[in-house]
Amino acid sequence: MGEEQFGVRNVIGAPVVGTRLAEQTLVCMPPRTAKFTLAEWKMSNDQRCRNSEDQQQLADRVLGECERIREETAERSSIMKATSDRRMEERIGDIEFNKKELQLQRKEICLELEALSVYKTRLQDCLSSLQTNALTISRKCLMLRDGRVGIDLVVDEVEHALQREITTILGGQSLLKRALEQLNEQMRRLRSARYLVDRDLQYKQAAIDIDKGSLSMKPTDLCLSVYEGYTSLDPANISADEYNAYSGKNIQMAAREVTSARPIRVFIDTLLKQVIDDLLTAYHKCNHEFDERIKETKIAKAKLEDMHKETTQKIVDMQNNILELQKALSAKEGYIGLAHTRLGRRAQRIGAELVKDPPGQSLYYECEMLRHSTEQLQQMLHEANASLRYLLQTQIQLEEDINVKMNTLKIDEVDCMTMRIAMDYHAY
The missing domain is CATH 1.20.140 (Butyryl-CoA Dehydrogenase, subunit A; domain 3)
Structure with missing residues (x-):
């Protein structure tokens, strides 16, 4: 039947089984005109109508399901957007x-x-x-x-x-x-x-x-974009x-x-x-x-100043005393010369007149007394001069000590205490 449908026949009439197509002689013939029966025609029309009705019913079910899905997805999208808005x-x-x-x-x-x-x-x-x-x-x-x-x-x-x-x-x-x-x-x-x-x-x-x-943002905004990548769209990895x-x-x-x-x-x-x-x-x-x-x-300085004043007065008194001693020694020189001269003249007496008489004894005692007095005056003059030297030395020492105390007072009272006034302690 297949060969007849394609218009291929074996010219010799031998069977095709076991032969190779390349070895056969093929002749192309036009197909015969299709002929169907009236029953086949009616059956074909009925089948077309049933198929059309089935497809219409299927389309109705699809249309209903699509409408339901549209409404459901729209409602779900609205609910999810509201939920997302509320959570944001x-x-x-x-x-x-x-x-x-x-x-x-x-x-x-x-x-x-x-x-x-x-x-x-x-x-x-x-x-x-x-x-x-x-x-x-x-x-x-x-x-x-x-x-x-x-x-x-x-x-x-x-x-x-x-x-x-x-x-x-x-x-x-x-x-x-x-x-x-x-x-x-x-x-x-x-x-x-x-x-x-x-x-x-x-x-x-x-x-x-x-x-x-x-x-x-709204669903109708023009700035929206759809992510088409492969990685997760939410990179958050920190929990609440x-x-x-x-x-x-x-x-x-x-x-x-x-x-x-x-x-x-x-x-x-x-x-x-x-x-x-x-x-x-x-x-x-x-x-x-x-x-x-x-x-x-200050007390020590005042005491030193008083001592200096007294020492100065003593120096003046000692200087006057030395002058008086010198005057006394000068006065004794005349008496000594007179007594010695008298004794010398009486020593020139001759013979029995060179006798120890009261005038001679008196002159001798006078000379001794004048010598002793002169020695006393000279000794006192020596002591007075020594005392004057000591007084002058003491005066110099007192003046040095007073200057030392003045320097100390200047350092402590003037320099140091004046500077220490500038020392300012407060609570800052």
């Missing part, structure tokens, strides 16, 4: 709440940093004042007091007080420097916390802007618990640093008060020792 609004509210908490903590950090900056300025001013004012003046006082001369170059209570004052100043500087280091470290930690809070606020503000921008823990950690860290900074201010207040009290105590003690030493020096 809730998320924006949560982020804004955390943002307000962070802003409050940031404000506390800024206020604490401003307060610590004031305390840092106070510490720096105090250290600068101690270094350039108090310590310099105390050391200069010690240096000036080395300019005392003579017996006044003594290690007295003033020098001990100055040494203790310098030790107190250096100790106060050491305490203030350590407090300043702690303050700088706390300020550094506060700045670090503020940086983390600022970064978190920046991230949260960016998230709020993104969510608000997403919330304002981790996010809350991160924000809470930043808030707790900021609050902890602010809480840690407040005791430092109390400590610095107490330290400044203690240091200033110690410095004022050492200052008043040193000034008291200066006053006492100045009083002692």
Whole structure:
């Protein structure tokens, strides 16, 4: 039948089985005209009608299902968009709440940093004042007091007080420097916390802007695009618990640093008060020792001046006494010459007249008495001259001591005490 349909016949009439097509002689014949029966025609028409009805029923079911799916997907899309909008609004509210908490903590950090900056300025001013004012003046006082001369170059209570004052100043500087280091470290930690809070606020503000921008979009916007990549469209890998823990950690860290900074201010207040009290105590003690030493020096100087005045008067009296002794010796020379001359003349008597008579004895006693008186006067003149030399030497020593006391008073009362007035201790 197949060969007849395609118009291929075997010319020889032998069967085709077992032969090769290339070895056969083929003749192409036109197909015969199709002829169907009336039953086949009716059956074919009925089959076409049934197929058409089946396809129409299938189309009706498809149309109904499509309408249902359209309505369902539209409703689902609307519900999902409303749900997403509501959750984005809730998320924006949560982020804004955390943002307000962070802003409050940031404000506390800024206020604490401003307060610590004031305390840092106070510490720096105090250290600068101690270094350039108090310590310099105390050391200069010690240096000036080395300019005392003579017996006044003594290690007295003033020098001990100055040494203790310098030790107190250096100790106060050491305490203030350590407090300043702690303050700088706390300020550094506060700045670090503020940086983390600022970064978190920046991230949260960016998230709020993104969510608000997403919330304002509509399905009819022209800026919409469809992602056709292969990777996940949602790259988020941080859970809500981790996010809350991160924000809470930043808030707790900021609050902890602010809480840690407040005791430092109390400590610095107490330290400044203690240091200033110690410095004022050492200052008043040193000034008291200066006053006492100045009083002692003035008393000694006044006593030396009185002694100098008395010595000067004694020198004048001794000089007058020496003049009187010299006059007395000069007066004795005439009497001595007269007595010796008389004895010499009476020694020229001759014979029995050279007798020890009362006049001779009287002249002899007169000569002895004049000799003894002259020796006494010369001895007294020698002692008077020696005493005058000692008095003059004492006068010079007194004048030197008075000058030494005047130099000491100038150093202690004028130079040192004038400088110490500039030593300013206050609470800073």
